[in-house]
Amino acid sequence: MMNLLxxxxxxxxxxxxxxxxxxxxxxxxxxxxxxxxxxxxxxxxLLTTTGIHLNLPLTLVFAPLGAVLGAQVGYLIGRRFGPAIxxxxxxxxxxERAREHLESYGVGRAVVLxxxxxxxxxxxxxxxxxxxxxxxxxxxxxVAGGVVWTVGLVLAGHLLGSQIPGVDKYLxxxxxxxxxxxxxxxxxxxxxxxxxxxx
Numbered sequence: 544m545m546n547l548l549x550x551x552x553x554x555x556x557x558x559x560x561x562x563x564x565x566x567x568x569x570x571x572x573x574x575x576x577x578x579x580x581x582x583x584x585x586x587x588x589l590l591t592t593t594g595i596h597l598n599l600p601l602t603l604v605f606a607p608l609g610a611v612l613g614a615q616v617g618y619l620i621g622r623r624f625g626p627a628i629x630x631x632x633x634x635x636x637x638x639e640r641a642r643e644h645l646e647s648y649g650v651g652r653a654v655v656l657x658x659x660x661x662x663x664x665x666x667x668x669x670x671x672x673x674x675x676x677x678x679x680x681x682x683x684x685x686v687a688g689g690v691v692w693t694v695g696l697v698l699a700g701h702l703l704g705s706q707i708p709g710v711d712k713y714l715x716x717x718x719x720x721x722x723x724x725x726x727x728x729x730x731x732x733x734x735x736x737x738x739x740x741x742x
Contacts, residue, residue, distance in 0.1 A: 553565065553583060554583070554586060554587055554590055554597065558597060558598075559587070559597055559598060559601045559602045559605045560605070561583065561587075562583060562584065562587050562602055562605045562606045562609060562697075563605035563606070563608060563609035564609065565580065565583050565609070566580065566584075566605075566606055566607075566608075566609030566610040566613055566693065567609040567610075567612055567613035567616070568613065569613065569664065569665055570609075570610050570613035570614045570617060570658075570664055570665065570668060570689070571612065571613030571614060571615070571616040571617040571620075571668065572613070572616075572617070572620075572665075573617075573620075573628070573665065573666070573669060580661065580664070581661065581696060584606060584692075584693055584696035584697050584700070585696050585697075585699060585700040586700060587602050587606070587697055587700065588602070588696065588697040588698060588699060588700020588701040588702075588703070588704065589700040589701070589703060589704040590700075590704070591697075591700075591701050591704065592701060592704030592705050593704055599697075599701060602697055603694055603697055603698075606693035606694065606697050607689050607690045607693045607694060609693075610658070610689035610690075610692065610693050611685065611686050611689045611690070613668070614668040614685040614689060615668075615682065615685070616668075617665075617667075617668030617669045617671075617672070618668050618669065618671055618672040618676075618678070618681055618682075618685070619672060620669050620672060621668065621669035621670055621671060621672020621673040621674075622672035622673070622675070623672075625669075625672060625673030625674075625675075626673070628669055628670070628673055642674065644656075644657075645671075645674065645676070650671075650676055650677070650680050650681065650684060651680070651683075651684040651687075653667070654667060654671065654681060654684040654685050654688055655684055655685075655687060655688035655691070656688075657688070658685075658688040658689060658691070658692040659692060668685065671685075
């Protein structure tokens with residue numbers, strides 16, 4: 544039975560289509576918080592060299608395609624249903640943080656950096672639409688960030704798999720490390736928020 548939280552299970556059942564679908568859901572739909580984006584991309588790269596032996600060129604096409612299409616759909620959802628999204632109690636704080644990031648870093652840097660932070664990449668695209676960020680600027684930067692993020696992680700996994708014989712034996716520890724590393728930015732942001740003086 545397929546496990547949505549297990550990259551190996553997703554990839555063994557769906558192949559490169561798992562990458563496209565998860566990237567789309569994680570970056571375009573507000574239900575994507577729980578999906579294994581970083582670990583899925585890295586594992587897909589590993590499995591282009593061993594195990595399931597995914598097709599590398601197809602994976603390198605599907606990964607950014609899912610991320611780019613997902614972000615664009617998320618932006619359009621934000622444009623259409625923005626107020627309803629921001630008014631949800633769970634997202635009001637995220638919306639305020641997104642505004643702060645956009646003001647501090649500018650559209651380009653904020654949208655690109657959001658790709659590398661779990662959770663933030665799920666919220667940023669609908670919120671960019673809600674905040675009426677210029678569509679052309681958003682599209683330009685989300686495409687750049689989506690390609691760098693997805694292709695970078697897939698190639699990193701592929702290169703590691705090429706260098707270590709039988710790397711699939713160490714798949715679980717490698718995935719655990721990727722998950723921990725991907726949560727570091729979330730932890731830093733959490734500590735930064737807690738250290739701010741309350742007004």
